[in-house]
Every structure is written in C-alpha cells, then in structure tokens.
Amino acid sequence: MSNDARTDGGTASATDTGASAGALAGIDGYRVLLYLGLLGMLTFFLIPIESGLVTSFKTSSGVSGSLPFAPPTGSTFTLEKWQSAFDALGRGLINSALYAIPATVISALLGSFAAYGITQSDWKQKYKAPVLALFVAGIFIPYQAVLVPLSQFWSMVSLQDWLGFVWALGINDDYAGVVELIVTHVAYGLPICTVLFRSYYKNMSEEMIEAARLDGASIRRIYRRIVLPLSGPMFAVVLIYQFTQIWNDLLFTLVLVQTESSAAAPIVLILAGLGTSLEGQDFALRMAGAFIAALPTLAVYIAFGEEFAEGVAT
Amino acid sequence: MTDQDSRLSRRHFVGATGAATLTGLAGCSGGSDGGDGGDGSDGGDGSDGGDGGDGGNTLEVLHAWTGGDGARAAEALVAAFEEEYPDIEHEFNPIGGGGNQNLDAVVANRLQNGDPPSSFANWPGPNLQRYEGVLGEVGGVWESEGFEDVMVQEAVDLHQYNGAYRGVPLGSHRLNCLFYNTSVVEEAGVDPDSLTSVSALIDALETVQSETDAIPMTHGASGTWTTTQLFASTMLGQEGYDAYMSFIDGSPDEAAVRATFESLAEILGNYINEDASSIGLTESNQNIIEGNAAFIHQGNWAAGAYRNAEDFDYDEDWGFKTYPGSEGMYMLHFDSFLYPSDNPSPDATEQFMAFVGSEAAQVAFNQYKGSIPTRTDVDMSQFGPYLQETQEDFANADQRPPNLQHGLGVPSGTMTTLNDVISSEFSGPYNVDAATEGFVDAVSN
Amino acid sequence: MTQNTDTGDDSGDALPDGGVAEDGQRSGFSPISALNERFGSDFVESSQFWLPPFLLVGLFVYGAIIWNLLISLTDFTGFGTPDYGDLDLEMYGRALADSGFIDAAINTFILLVGFTLVTLALGLGLAILIDRNIRFENTFRTIYLLPMSLSFVVTAQFWAWMFNFNNGVINIVITSLGFGRVDWIGNPDIVLWAVMFALMWQFAGYAMVVFLAGLRAIPNEHYEAAKVDGASTVRMYWRVIIPQLKGSTISASVVLMVFALKAFDFLYSLVGGYRPPNGADILATKMVREAYANLNWAYASAVAITLFLMTLGIVGPYLYYQYNRGNL
Secondary structure, three states: OOOOOOHHHHHHHHHHHHOOOHHHHHOOHHHHHHHHHHHHHHHHHHHHHHHHHHHHOEOHHHHHHOOOOOOOOHHHEOOHHHHHHHHHHHHHHHHHHHHHHHHHHHHHHHHHHHHHHHHOOOOOHHHHHHHHHHHHHHHHOOOHHHHHHHHHHHHHOOHHHHOHHHHOOOOOHHHHHHHHHHHHHHHHHHHHHHHHHHHHHHOOOHHHHHHHHHOOOOHHHHHHHHHHHHOHHHHHHHHHHHHHHHHHOOHHHHHHOOOOOOOOOOHHHHHHHHOOOOOOOOHHHHHHHHHHHHHHHHHHHHHOHHHHHHHHHO | OHHHHHHHHHHHHHHHHHHHHHHHHHHHHHHHHOHHHHHHHHHHHHHHHOOOHHHHOOEEEEEOOOOHHHHHHHHHHHHHHHHHOOOOOEEEEEOOOOOOHHHHHHHHHHHHOOOOOOEEEEOOHHHHHHHOOOEOOOHHHHHHHOHHHHEOHHHHHHOEEOOEEOEEEEEEOEOOEEEEEHHHHHHHOOOHHHOOOHHHHHHHHHHHHHHOOOEEEOOOOOOOHHHHHHHHHHHHHHHHHHHHHHHHOOOOOHHHHHHHHHHHHHHHHHOEOOOHHHOOHHHHHHHHHOOOEEEEEEOOOHHHHHHHOOOOOEOOOEEEEEOOOOOOEOOEOOEEEEOEOOOOOHHHHHHHHHHHOOHHHHHHHHHHHOOEOOEOOOOHHHOOHHHHHHHHHHHHOOEOOEOOOOOOOOOHHHHHHHHHHHHHHEOOOEOHHHHHHHHHHHHOO | OHHHHHHHHHHOOOOOOOHHHHHHHHHOOHHHHHHHHHHOOOHHHHHHHHHHHHHHHHHHHHHHHHHHHHHHHOOOOOOOOOOOOOOOOHHHHHHHHOHHHHHHHHHHHHHHHHHHHHHHHHHHHHHHHHOOOOOOHHHHHHHHHHHHHOOHHHHHHHHHHHOOOOOOHHHHHHHHOOOOOOOOOOOOOOHHHHHHHHHHHHHHHHHHHHHHHHHHHOOHHHHHHHHHOOOOHHHHHHHHHHHHHHHHHHHHHHHHHHHHHOOHHHHHHHHOOOOOOOOOOOHHHHHHHHHHHOOOHHHHHHHHHHHHHHHHHHHHHHHHHHHHOOOO
C-alpha cells in the first residue's frame, strides 16, 4: 500500500504539491479530467448519504416541498425526527451491542485458536487441507441454506425454558434471543475469522516458534507466549470486520428475535420496520433512524478505516 | 385433550435432548477457553426451570394495531378490560410491521416452538386452517355468555372449525366500499349515487379524467393485497353474488373471472395514479384527503383516516358509496381473537374471550377502529353517523359474502397464491389471460 | 526476545494449567499415538485449538445443511415436526412447476451476473483513478469504501429515498434534464436494475480495494516497459495491466456473487416486509417468505438447497483453483 511514485504521475504530483491557484492553469487536461472523475465519483458515493442527512433534519412539509439534496431552511428545520427516531431505536442500540460485542470477541478468539491449530502445528497437509477447505467454504454459505434447521434447533434448545433463573431476576425472557444470536453469529462468523487469522499466521516468522518447539514448549504455551502477543494487528482487523458484519446483519435477527416489538429487538430489526409500520412513508424519520443505526459502524470505520479495508480485501 | 398432552410431552422430551446438546457444546468451547468451563453447569441449572417460568398466569395478548386509529382502539379495549377485570395480570403486545404480516410470523413461530401466547388477533373462517392442530376450543365461553344468540349468524358459523369454536369476534369491517372526495366528484359533475354498475364506474372515472386534473381512482399497490381486494369487490359488483360465491367455493366460472380482470385492466391501466405501484394504502388514501383524487376502493378502515384528518367531514368532504353493482350486499370481515391450545393462562384467557364478545369491549374498540360490533344488541348511539349507517346496511343486507383477501373466503395458502398471481401477472402490464388462468387454478378444488 | 525466557521456563516443566493433560497425551496412550502417527505428530495436541471451533462450524454450517437437505425431502409444513419417515423429491418437483420459483431463479441469475459485472467495472475504474498517484488518496479511498461499512438495512433506507417517485434525487435529476419520471421501485421491469445499481453503490468500494491491491502488486517495470513502447495510457492498461489482475478479478467476483445471493436484507428493508417489490423477488427472499410467512418449511428448504447449489457452483471451482495454487 506504500505510495510508490510511478511513471508520469510522479512529476505531475510534484507540480501539484507546489501548485497555487494560478499554476493550475498550467496543468495538463489529463490531470484535470482525472480529478473531475474522482470528484464525480465522490459525488456519486456521497449523494445518497448527503440527501439522507439533510432530509433527516426537515419537517414533513420540508421533505415534500424542497429538493431532496437541499439543506433545510429556517422554517423547515427540525430536530424532531431525530428525537423520535432515537426514541424508537434507542433500546435497539443497547440490544444490538449486547450480542454484537460478545459475539465479535468470542468469534475472533475462537478464529485465532482454530487458525493457530491448523497453521502452526505439525500434522499432515493432506488432512489439514479438507479441514481448512471446510472453514473457507463456510464463509460463502448463504444463510438461507441453514435457516430452517437453525430455527428448528433453537426451538428444541429452548433457552427460554433453561434460562428461567435469569428471567426470574426480572429480565424479559425475549433476551433468550440475544443469547441465541451470540451463539449463532459466533458459529457463522468463525470461518471468516479463521481464514483471516490463518493468512496472518502463515506469514508469521517461524523461527521463534521453531526455537520454542525445539525447547519442548507445549502448543498451548507457544500460543500464549508467542503467537497471541503477536496477533494484535490481526485482532484489530478481525474485531472491526466482525463487529461491522454482526451489527449490520438483519436475517438472523429476523429469524431469532422476529419482531421490532420484542423487548430484545436489535436496531436493524426496528429500523427495517420504521418507515412502514407506524409512520407511513415518513422519509425524514427513516433517514434519521438510518443514521442512528449506522453511527456505531461508521464510527468504527472512520477510526479504523485501514484495518477495515484490510479485512474486506482478504 | 390427548392432542394437547402429546404436544406437551413432546416439548419436554425435546427440551431434555436439547439440554444434553447444549451442555455438550458449552463444555467444548469452555475447554478451549481455558477458564470459562463454568458455563456448562449453568446450562444444566437452567433446564430445571423448564415449565414456562413466570409466564404462568399472565394473560398475554398479541395484536397488530400499532398505528393511528388502530392503536387508539386497542388502548380503549385494554382500558375497558382493566375496568371489567382489574385482577387479571395482563400484557397486551402490539406487533407492528407489514399489516398483519409480522404478527402472523411471530404467532406462527411461537406456536411452532410450543410457546403460544394466551390469545392473538386474527381472522376466522378458512383462515383457521393454517392453525390446524394448535387451536383449542372456547365452546364453553360461547355457551356461558350466550354468544350464539347475540352474534350475527355469520360470526357463529365462521368461528367454528372442525366442529368447535376457536375464537371470539370483536368487530366487523366492510369491504365493498367506494369512498370519494365530494368536491372532486362535484367538480367533475359525477353523481356517485348513480353508479350502480362497474361500467358506470368506469364511465365516471373517464369523466373525472377529462373534466378535472385529479386522479380518477387512487390506488396503493406497493403490496398486492389492495389489488386482490379490488378484484373481489369488482367481481361481486359486476358478476353478482352467485358468481363470486362459486369462485371462493372452488368452482369458478372462467368467463366471469376473465370479465372481472378485463374491467380491472381497464381501471388500473387508465385511471389510477402513476406512482401507484410504489405507494401503499396510507399515501393512496392521502390523495382523497388532499383532494388529489376522486375515488378509492378500500375496506372501511379507510374512513378511520378521514376521521383523524382535520376539517374532513363525512357527507361534506368525503362520501361513501357501496361498490358499484354490489348494492344490498355487505362484504364481510371479522377481527377476532383466537384461542391457542396448550394455553399458558387458560382461566384468564377464557375470561378475556368472554370480554371480547361483550358489549363493553365491542363498543370501546369499534367506535375508534371504524368497524361495527358483531353483536346485534348493541346500542349504536355512541358511534358516529357513518358507522351507524354501516350498521344499518349490515343489518338490512340481502347477502353478506365473505371477503377474499382477509381470511374469510379462502385458506391462507390460496390467498398467497392469488397474491403471487397478482404480483407476477397483474401489477402492470396487466395480463388478463395469465391472471385469469392463475386465479382459476388457485381456487379450483 | 521473550522466547528465550519462555523456552527456558519450559524445560523446567512449569505448566500450571493443562500441563497434566498434555503430559498424559505425550507419554502416549496408544490411541493417541496411533492418531498422531496417522495424522501427524501434533494432531492430538493441536486439536484443543482447532477442534472445538471446527465442531461448532461443522454442527452449525455443515450439520445444518445436511439437516436442511433432509427437511427438503419431507412434506413438512405448518406446525409440529417434520416426518422423516417419508422422503421424496416432491418439493423439488413443486419448485420446477412454480412460476414464482422460476422467476426468482432467473432474477437471482440476472442480479448475480449483472451486479458482479458492473461492480467489477466500476471498482476497477476507481482503482485506476486512485492509483494515478493523486493527492488526498486516503480521503478518496475512504469515501469510496464507506458504503461498505453500512448495513443493508441502512442503505435500503437511503435508496428508497433516492428512488422515491415524487421527491427522490434520481427523479429530480432526470426531470431537470427533461425526461419523464421513472417509477424505479414500482415498475417490475426496472426494479431489479435499480436494486443492482444500489448494490453497486454499496460494493464498488470493495472491488476497488481488491483491485488496488492487485495493481500495486504489479512491478513498476511493466508500466515503464509499456511507456517505452509508446503505448497510450488506455492501451497500456488494456493490454498490459488489466490482464495481470486475473487473481484479483476472480476473488472479487466470487465475493460479489456471494453478496448478490445474500441480497435479502436489502430487499426486505426496502419494503419492510417479506414480499419484495414485484419483479425483484430472488431465491433468497422467496426462501425466507416461504418459510417464515407461509410456513412451507420443506418447500423453503428445497429453495434453500437450490440456492446453496448455486453458491457451490461458484465457490467450488474457486476453492479448487485456490487449492491448486497452494493457497489452502
């Protein structure tokens, strides 16, 4: 990813760097086109977000009476939609965090274990390959292919009944759905976590590990003392990627929690119904809701963009 | 009874095997985590509480009235219930989203998981088929409350399935309605009361089109159900009661179905709003309120929105006409509460069922919901003039055919197929041949 | 640095936890050494790391797929439990006779191919633009990739608004250019392309990242050589650079196709219900609707197996390709 200078670009950018407004005229048409293209694409990627943002601050008459990308004026400006969106989605933020954070941490840890066990240990490649292939293929499984058994499974494994002592504490038993979501997301997130860690461990220096092994260190000890401390950067990538995936997923929440009316409803589930159940087509409300639901992943993305890019690119 | 017992024991058996699996699982992951092995034993503890926990006697009722007049009606119902039965611990849960779609999915999953609510709102009639095997009986309530004597005969008939009562009706909407904006039809010079046939309606739509800038007939087709519902009213109006009844009874006359679709294609192809397929009922109805459209076909829940709108009064600003050709008929709809077997709170639920059929409940709910009581002995003075007229129409109707789209006419599987046909063949472009074939196939026995 | 002290400790056999178990394993009960002999010296010891996750994935992913296959052979519908005593292919026959299924399969295929192609093309374009040694590269890249961090549920809200008939940005723009309004979501002939466009917006950044990594792996000399030959920039990319992006293209395509198969979340959120707009039903949405709205469990499972086979058809060759290149 280093910014190596290349062919014609090198000189042009040197000109750029020193360029003042007056010198711009001297730049060749090709660079102008290039930047126009870049800015055009910038508009393309930002306009839905920009339009959503300005709309979320408009009154209903402002929404129908002004251009969708124009900012609200004094009389059409309101914070009311954000307020009602927050009222509707606030509990969803907490519910989503309740399963997204544990599921992210557990799946990253288990993924690291699995990748380590497969990569940095000595057993025959011809047996490793199928194990690994099953992990890799697991990334691509469409969730639809496991949904019916999944709901059968969770109706047999009735957490609602087993966790009776939790509900006795006054916690709504809908939160069984949150526990189900944790287990489910861990299971289906494991393949990608494993593969991400595997690509990292494969390139890890083998000398230290070899040396430790020659001294008779156990596999568990090597993991704890050498591999785990060196896994920090990859944990960042995996945690960020997994958190985004789990926070954003709708399908499992729809199947396991089912309704935005549930006390344990995750934010995506409430948002999916927001425009259509109560409010008709209140686009300002929907936009405000969309931003609230997107805030955590946006914050993570803006803070850790590089790690995120690495996660998706692998 | 034996039915219930075997369900119950299966649930416990399944619970036990499940417990073994989970403990095993927790053990495995606990092992790899090192210190976390304690999880496994927690799983074991939990299985002790397997008898439904604290849910024991709380009355839990699910319904889908989450917005506008529906929510207000539900509140009135709950308030009336608290007044009559102050001692019953209760939990009324509105399940929002997609009309009844979300409620149906939640109910289905809870029934499937052996975790039924005490009662849930749904339609009686053939719709009960989809709950085969999971509904209990409330014949005792019907008998002790004397419902058979005070409910309209259709309610008595349609709440029975396999020879037993499965629920109690709360109110009734009317389906074959045509609403209009008075000033728009006046501007066009159309007299709605003179529209007594579907062809007269089409002529009137043409007049509105040429005389005004308004949309002749507003339609919200982002869901298919509005079109299916329009098909039913149009068939009833154009082909008559017998043709409609043989259609829903499974021996459709193909020519009648085709003629209905031809009229529909003419209406939908020429006289509706251009954004029809991307808007829903709410926005479509808004066109009437704002004076952008002349007519709308809907169930009379549409009138609920008119009552909530400011300065929009019955007879002055909006009017009602029986759907052209179906004069003297009341296309029937019921909102009811059903009784699941394996009930978590049998006693409280039976009391709730008795309440639902009582005058207090039916008055409290229906006056806000824009529907009418299913009891014949209710004093209508608390209802507005529009609902009073509806009640009279109901009492004096020559026929009360069941609706097609809301559970009373056909089982839910057939209804789904009909809507699939509308979706693929009749949501623009309008393919009369394919739609006719699809509808005839769907209902034929 | 630390490994010296580590290894030193270890010879002293100071293993507080787990040491016992491992010693037991090493001193060699015969089944363990037999396993190690067969699979490799660390097989048993390393299994404490990979086996639990493997079992979890095996149970939830592969166990569930097999279970799903079994359910698809029953007649399971409504309430209760499936009857595994009577297995046949009836549900697959029903699928073939169901025009809704055929339409959904065709739509899935169109979405798959169309979405993948346009997204790859746009992603490649973006990667080349970014790679021209521009200023503010990080800013541009961050913004192009930003939609990828959003939930389908969120982007569906944005695009429902963008495509809105009366007030949406797209119709405002095209009417200002003198064209008539288009009913993007409502018109069954258009909606699938509109959905494809929205998905492209969301995933083009992903394709860009993959291509950018590919471009930067190409040695500078290849650019130089093309320059010396006097090739124009366009020609250089077309003839010299793009052919070297085969690996990036393949992996990006596979991931994009899998995303397209999963577009359920987007379509569900667009309308807030199980039935997508007319003309945009795909297998993923049909499967969920049949199962959770209509309770046709066995039929939904059959649709799911079809979807799974489509995925396998894409991913299988890819895995084989990766395996042959020694990447597994």
